[in-house]
Amino acid sequence: MPIKTFALGRLEGGTVHLLGTCFLVKANTFATAAHTFDANDTNIVVVIPEDLNDFNAYQQQTRVGLQLVPLKLKDVDPVHDLAIFELAAGATMNSPHIPKLSSTDTTAVGDKVYTLGYPHSRWGMAIMVLQEATVGARVLVTKGTLQIRHVIINQQSVVGQSGAPVFAAKDGSVVGILVGAFAPSGGGGISMGGIDPQTLHQTSYAVSAEYLSGMLK
Amino acid sequence: VIEFDEPHEDWLGHLAPTPKRVLKGLLDGGTSPEEAIELWLGGSHQANIAGMGGEGVPKKYSAVFMNELRLFICTDDPKYKDFRAQFPKINKGTGAAAISALSTAFASSLGVATVIIVPAIVLGLMTIAKVGATAWCERTKK
Numbered sequence: 001m002p003i004k005t006f007a008l009g010r011l012e013g014g015t016v017h018l019l020g021t022c023f024l025v026k027a028n029t030f031a032t033a034a035h036t037f038d039a040n041d042t043n044i045v046v047v048i049p050e051d052l053n054d055f056n057a058y059q060q061q062t063r064v065g066l067q068l069v070p071l072k073l074k075d076v077d078p079v080h081d082l083a084i085f086e087l088a089a090g091a092t093m094n095s096p097h098i099p100k101l102s103s104t105d106t107t108a109v110g111d112k113v114y115t116l117g118y119p120h121s122r123w124g125m126a127i128m129v130l131q132e133a134t135v136g137a138r139v140l141v142t143k144g145t146l147q148i149r150h151v152i153i154n155q156q157s158v159v160g161q162s163g164a165p166v167f168a169a170k171d172g173s174v175v176g177i178l179v180g181a182f183a184p185s186g187g188g189g190i191s192m193g194g195i196d197p198q199t200l201h202q203t204s205y206a207v208s209a210e211y212l213s214g215m216l217k
Numbered sequence: 218v219i220e221f222d223e224p225h226e227d228w229l230g231h232l233a234p235t236p237k238r239v240l241k242g243l244l245d246g247g248t249s250p251e252e253a254i255e256l257w258l259g260g261s262h263q264a265n266i267a268g269m270g271g272e273g274v275p276k277k278y279s280a281v282f283m284n285e286l287r288l289f290i291c292t293d294d295p296k297y298k299d300f301r302a303q304f305p306k307i308n309k310g311t312g313a314a315a316i317s318a319l320s321t322a323f324a325s326s327l328g329v330a331t332v333i334i335v336p337a338i339v340l341g342l343m344t345i346a347k348v349g350a351t352a353w354c355e356r357t358k359k
Contacts, residue, residue: 010272019272020270021270033268035268035271036268036270036271037271037330038271038272038275039258039276039278039328073330075233076330077236077239078257078259078333079243079256079257080239081268141264141266143264144243144246144253145243145247146242146243146248159270159271160269160270162269162270163270179266179268180266180267180269181266181269182265184265185265188267199267199269214235214238
């Protein structure tokens with residue numbers, strides 16, 4: 001059975017602005033992509049799904065009274081685009097289902113994977129959506145002198161999906177974390193209806209989960 | 218100008234395990250501290266990857282960070298008057314306290330999480346210690 005993920009948000013003036021996706025890596029710890037909160041860790045919250053342990057439950061298209069739990073930034077690695085948040089001291093999730101972390105090293109081109117994220121969350125949609133994809137390539141992304149392992153998955157991603165775990169269909173392990181889509185110079189040049197047209201394709205990037213494992217040691 | 222009378226390579230020892238490991242990997246590979254600051258404060262937005270999260274166009278923190286550091290090190294701007302009085306010299310003995318105090322000030326001023334700003338400050342101080350404060354201030358003068 002797949003494992004539910006969570007929407008990440010920022011609470012401002014009584015309104016929650018959804019930022020992306022996060023998922024449990026320990027009973028009190030969530031992982032996400034670092035860029036989702038743009039270096040500002042104030043008032044970050046996790047949105048608890050309505051039926052945490054029922055994967056197939058109908059989700060409300062319009063949710064009223066979101067169940068929010070504050071999070072504290074525990075660790076961050078902006079270079080690999082990863083961050084870890086914790087619940088308040090002593091708090092844990094009830095009956096947590098925690099995925100096994102592996103690595104893009106365990107994937108091959110053509111492998112089936114799936115993501116569980118919160119697409120369109122910038123526009124308030126707090127619905128977890130599963131998308132199937134294929135590993136299109138294993139790539140080394142250069143940052144400075146580092147060569148960082150990623151996979152390209154054949155999925156069109158939209159805002160809200162960053163931070164989503166990428167599961168291997170063959171064993172359910174998390175091979176990567178979705179961090180974005182190809183765009184020259186990182187995009188941001190043009191926005192049409194809140195969407196960068198340069199990202200309208202099926203070249204999405206996931207950073208290897210091994211870097212997340214390194215942060216949890 | 219703040220004095221750096223003991224340039225040394227131990228600054229990374231002030232960092233938590235994750236930034237220490239990542240930045241050591243960058244610096245050991247030949248990435249300059251300046252480039253590392255750019256990556257640390259904007260790494261998510263580089264490498265031709267557009268993030269699929271957040272509230273809008275990501276901010277460019279590295280430029281404002283460097284301006285803030287210059288304000289502290291090179292000028293007599295009143296904003297950092299108390300810090301300059303507290304840390305007229307930054308060396309092995311005062312490094313940890315200076316990093317801690319500056320982190321609090323910069324995090325508040327820039328609206329950036331402390332755990333993100335601390336490594337940037339360490340890299341900034343490494344950059345300055347390498348060439349000397351006077352030379353760095355001259356080089357970065359607008």
